[in-house]
Amino acid sequence: MLRRSLQLALGRDVLGRGLGTHRGGSTLDWNGKMSEIKKKIQSVLPGGAWTQLHDTSYLPPEHSDVVIVGGGVMGLSVAYWLKRLERPRGAIRVLVVERDHTYSQASTVLSVGGIRQQFSVPENIQLSLFSIDFLRNINEYLAVVDDPPLDIQFNPLGYLLLASEKGAAVLESNVRVQRQEGAKVCLMSPEQLRNKFPWINPEGVALASYGFVSSSSHAETPSGEEVTLKRVHEVHVKIDHSLEYQPVECAIVINAAGAWSGQIAELAGVGKGPPGTLQGTKLPVEPRKRYVYLWNCPQGPGLETPFVIDASGAYFRREGLGNNYLGGCSPTEEEEPDPENLEVDHEFFQDKVWPPLAQRVPAFESLKVRSAWAGYYDYNTFDQNGVVGPHPLVVNMYFATGFSGHGLQQAPAVGRAVAEMVLHGNFQTINLSPFLFNRFHLGEKVHEHNII
Template sequence: MKTYDVVIVGGGVVGSAAAYYLKKNGFTGTIAIVEKDTTWQFGCTGRSAGGLRQQFSTPENIALSLFGLKLVRNLKQEFGPEADVGFKEQGYLILASDSGMPILEENHAVQMANGADNVLLYGDDLSQRFPWLVADGLAGGCFGLAGEGWMDPYSMMGLMRKAAIAQGVQLIQGEVTGVSRDGNRITGVTLADGEKISCGTIVNAAGTGAGALAALAGIELPVGPRKRYVYVFDCPAATEALHKGPLTVQPNGVWFRPEGRNFICGVSPEEHDEPTVFDWEVDYSIFEEQLWPVLAERVPLFEAIKVISSWTGHYDYNALDQNGIIGAHPEVGNLIFANGFSGHGFQQGPAAGNAVSELIMHGAYRTIDLNRFGYERIALKEPLFEKNVI
């Protein structure tokens, strides 16, 4: 039987970051990443839109994303001169109606107090900065001046995973189908092929499978898949200004952003409209009925557009409060969670991985205090809501 000091279940951005930062921060024990899909095609990270923003309402979320921004800014020093994730620092523009403006202003104050660099725009200021935008029905918007944009999630994940493997981390292809528990300790996992692996600490970084993995240990974790569609469309009439524009989020949640010579768009559905079949098929009626009319009304240049491709991704959705769950189980102390980011796991994965490394090595956080994100709130069913879920 193989034995590792740390077994990380899930090799996406969070699991890869946990392994990377354990090594970077000086952990000398043995580490294994167990990942069922080593093509990296179907995990949360590989199908992410790759956004990075500080426009959150929770200070911890802002700090997590700022950690990720620092990594992107220092990418070549961290991973070598060839490291590149194609960061497009074009900002986020989150729009609000009259009813939503007080929340946007409140969020902006929290963001500025916690190190974000953005600005509130009203009326003519909004129209002048973004002349392609119809401001009818808008009270204003919050625009990220620096540190916000998007990048290639596959490349970022790969940089951390490869760096961790280069420092001795073992990558094991396999699906965990069993978790062995002795009282208040996890002793190991069993893979689908029957292989057993023992561990000193287990990190649940299993993405959409996090809830199922926890259940194997007799622990309730309200994290599972939520299906999201991303549509790629061509707009022949698009101006250079529009191509250089931000990721724009309308008051009803419809978002779009430039993607090379094209654009991508999507929307997070209301709870009652959530897809119930978690396959990889795309529902084009959502684009036709829900997205296109809204896009064309806000950006008249989008009246003549054509979908040229699309993809489906799955969020690792925390049904309690849509915020990440990070920290050790209060009773099963060698089980550490890094789950449930509900769509912002890519941008917060590096910081979450670093936090996991600190818990394993020091038993406490040293960089960002994430105690409010611990499992205790899950057990007590006391949500910590994020107001800027996209």
């Protein structure tokens, strides 16, 4: 067996920046909610089996059955489902490692926030449907006796995807798949679009999709490659404001480090072998910076506005009652901003976001930008879809990462899937085999047409 330890850190000197970012339609106000959700999760877990790092006066345990690297919504979801599904209760010790206790740079709170069903891959649709049900009924899972109900401000206003003539056939095909999986989605002609949403200019729109929310040993690879299996025996956790690392022996490591999960995987030896081999296959997840802009427009669309995604790629949703809106647009590969910091490019809004939105919603001609921020995607450069489940060679490392912008909305389902794999050795609720790590070595991409 090859012994290897992970050097992980809490604080600025580990990997340098925050976790990844997401955006998405039926909206969730995650800003300011993470600490409340963490408290709720902790309170429903039995017998103090959950261990969370809070401050420098508290040292991590010397032993933990499962160490989860990343305490954002994905890591917390895995922790929740591990404790909920374990038998007997209290049998598994779980340690969640998170370096940014304020969540000031975490993708969970820097996202636009949304839940949509309009994917083209069945597994992505199933993940969202499960997560929608979880979030709609969140107090059935996280309610605490004598505490007020948890309010995540779930607003089921749906998504509206607009397609030009060029994209209409793909949109129509995707809707057929979505309906087969149980998603409630309807197709709309330009005339129907104008009648339902009179604030939209349907020029250039051929078809729209409106989705609404309701309820040391050796093995051989297939190619004959001889490989060496590895195991992580301990995680070294660096405490805030300290130069010391605390080793934590563990049986399983969950890599839910978002935009930095590729670097965490490298610490475990993932991708360190010869190029073209399974041992040399890296986790292709890296940070990508995305901008979110908030603007005010007194004459803008009303309270029933869905999350709108224009054919140009620009998107927006209404935020609250004060005629405010959140939106943005993904840059092209050539326009990708430097992820070394979270500075905002305001000219990007003027040049790339505002023009198509003003063309689509004429009222936006008079909008005024009030604020803006940037966050990170855990961007999967291979196929922009999630990586879920075990690594084939580092036999006790599991992944919950790489969702490239739709991790927040799928986290409840992904957390359960990873917990099932850890506890039972297979996916039980949703078969996520297409999202396993092996596809990177085999070159088998998951082709999703609805990446935003």
